[in-house]
Amino acid sequence: MGRIKKMLRIIFGRSMFAVISLMIQILVIAAAYRFLSFYLAYFYGAVTLLSALVIIYILNKEENPSFKMSWMIPVTAVPVFGTFFYMLVELQIIERFMEKKLKSGMDETECYLEQNPRVMERLLKVSRRNANLAHYMKEYGNYPTYGNTNAQYYPLGEAMFEAMKREIAEAKRFIFLEFFIIEKGEMWDSILELLESKSREGVEVRIMYDGMGSLTVLPYNYIKVLQEKGLKAKVFSPIKPVISSYQNNRDHRKILVIDGHTAFTGGINLADEYINRKVRFGHWKDTGIMLKGDAVTSFTMMFLQMWNISEKDPEKYDNYLRDPEYFYPLELNMDGFVIPYGDSPLDKESVGEEVYLDIINNARYYVHIMTPYLILDYEMVKALTFAAKRGVDVSIILPHIPDKKYAFLLAKSHYGELIRAGVKIWEYTPGFMHAKVFTSDDTKAAVGTINLDFRSLYLHFECGTYLYRNEVIRDVERDYQETLSLCRRISLEDIPNDPWYERFAGRALRLFAPLM
Template identity: 90%
Template sequence: MGYIKKMLRVIFGRTMFAVVSLVIQILVLAAAFRFLTFYLAYFYGAVTLLSALVIIYILNKEDNPSFKMSWMIPVTAVPVFGTFFYMLAELQIMERFMEKKLISRMDETESYLEQNLKVSEQLSRVSRRNANLAHYIKKYGHYPAYGNTNAQYFPSGEAMFEAMKREMAAAKRFIFLEFFIIERGEMWDCILELLEAKSREGVEVRIMYDGMGSFTLLPHNYIKVLQEKGLMAKIFSPIRPVLSSYQNNRDHRKILVVDGHTAFTGGINLADEYINRKVRFGHWKDTGIMLKGDAVTSFTMMFLQMWNISEKEPEKYDKYLRDPEYFYPLELNMEGFVIPYGDSPFDTEAVGKEIYLDIINNARQYVHIMTPYLILDYEMVKSLTFAAKRGVDVSIILPHIPDKKYAFLLAKSHYGELIRSGVKIWEYTPGFMHAKVFTSDDTKAAVGTINLDFRSLYLHFECGTYLYRNEVIREVERDYQETLSLCKRISIEDIPNDPWYERFAGRALRLFAPLM
């Protein structure tokens, strides 16, 4: 009986509805193309001309060459389908609307994100090169560099979860949560109970989660459930069963802000596998960071910018600035510089990627990376290999037990070229590596939500924290070395041991890498 109920939930659930709706749309398009075959000569000639114009447009567009190639292949090989599919992807009203709203919200918060001249002057004296990077992040990412900020690094989801609970329990004014995934279980149930208690105390609680990330994990009416508990809640970009490319642009950020003085980010979502209460792919390795101080303002505004994309009433941003009298109780010193940053798919700047490239290209001793995925474009491959060729210790830790088989095959397709150039590839043998961490030369680190794949670098809303000459960087590197002791190094001799069809599949999947 239980099995029948589960089957009925699948058959009549919203996932099945969405799939069926998409299939119907595809069949309608296929029927339309079949109808047009009666006028094949005229139609094919018109499509050929249109596809040629589309290819010219793609070649001249300011875009990543890998994306251009991924589109030119279907447009050339299958002109009818490829051309019309590309036009469908380009002409998206919802995407333009969302972009316009986000730009408006970023303009509204600009006055709260002005660069402190004393901080920028101090950074210039310490490192002109990093001052230039800070200038780039402020101009194109809209977020300034800060001093007067404490940072605490968490080498596991379990450690960050405990700190999150502690900080939320102490909240006096507001709690903001923005996460890609929320799933009911021990972790979320505990947080939800805490949020309900704080709401009863008069603390304002706002919760936002991504429509795709939690699509199959939460009931369709869950927002109403949260609102009935006295919490402000919304879904970012709810999934709709229509053929649309804007649904590619997911909110992959993980942000918790408490009272404007404390912020968390990292790879950790609000689900039990992230704290190893549920085993999915062996032991789940993740990381995060907590900021206390001036830099939290950027995460506060980052959250409010996204929240207000769908709001009509103006936001009172001043209300959510930290109390200037707040005392930062961490024991670590507050030296160094902290630059929170966000990344949007709606501009021409891949801020997260440029920060990673800057770390790689300016490394002198080492670049150490933890990432769940390795789906690289030409520029990233060349930066990694050139760094290794000039004697920099370039070392990357990846999962040994993957969550997505196709992504793992794609990652392995890069192993040969990277290893032959001197890049060290390691696999985390206890299970799944989900951390998104760069550290270099004991002076730089980046901790955030951005994977080394096309979706994170180009298509999603992401966030992270760049650290320079901050005490916590040594903690990040220490965690890397401790994690390395649990890893297996992949040698060039290991690659031929994989089945030939897996190696072929990995190379073939590169055609579609920008979509993964």
């Protein structure tokens, strides 16, 4: 009976409605293409010229060559359909509106994100290379470098979940939540109960989740349910049954900000598999980080920038800065440097990828990576392989039980090239690896939401925390080594053991890698 109800919900739910609507639009486009084909003799020359102009336009765009190739193939192979479909996707008014609103929000918050010159002076004395990265982050993303920040690393979602509940319970003024996925269950229900309680105490609570991430796990009217509980809530980019490229730009960030002095981020969504209360792909390995101190200002402003994309009234940003009377405990790990950062698909900067490349390119001894996906562009492959060739210990932990078969096949298509160059590939045998962690040379680490795939690096809104010479980096590396003991190393001899059709599929899927 339960299966029947679940099937009926799928058949008559909004997901099926969206799929049917998209199929109708595709059929209309196909019918238009067929109709125009009858007049091929009259407009073929015009279409050929238009296709050539589109290819020239694509070639001259400032974007990753892999994206250019993924568009040039359909434009060349199927000129009419490919050309008009590209123009349909490229000419999106909603995306331009989002870009304008986000830029406006970043301009409005710039005055709250000024770089403390004393922090930069101290960083310059320690490391010119990291000062250069800090300069890039501030100039091209408006993400300052902070001192005076305490960091706590969580090697599992269960540990971060308990910390989140403790901090929420202590909130006095406001709580901001921004997550890709929210799903009913033990994790979300217990957090929601706390949020309701804090709201009754007069604490302002704002909740934002992604339309795609929660499409199949929350009711369509769930926003109203939250609002009736006295909470401010909204869906980022709700799914609509129209062909639009802006639907591709999801809010994949995970941010919890409390009173402007405490922030959480990492790979952990608000659903039970992230704390292993529900088993989906074996044991779920995830990580997160909590910040207390000056650096939380960046996460506060990142949240408000995204929240106000769909708001008309001006925001009173001053109300959400850290209370000057709040004192956080001074601990040893406050001596380092912290850069919270975001990444937007609507600007020209791939901040998330640049941080990863900077870590890889400047590594002297090791680069250790945990990631659920390995869908790489040319630049990332060359950076990883060159680091290994020059003697750096480059080691990557991936899932053994994948959540997406096609992504796993794509990842495996890179194994041979990476292993031959000296990169060590490991699979987390207990289950699924969902952490997004880089650590290097006992001095650097990055913990956040950014996967090693095209979607995270180029198409999604993301966030992370870069740490330099902070005590917590030891905890990150210790977790990596402990996780490594649960992994199986992949060798070149293992690759031919995969069925030939899987190896072929993995290589063929590279054509569509920029969309995955």
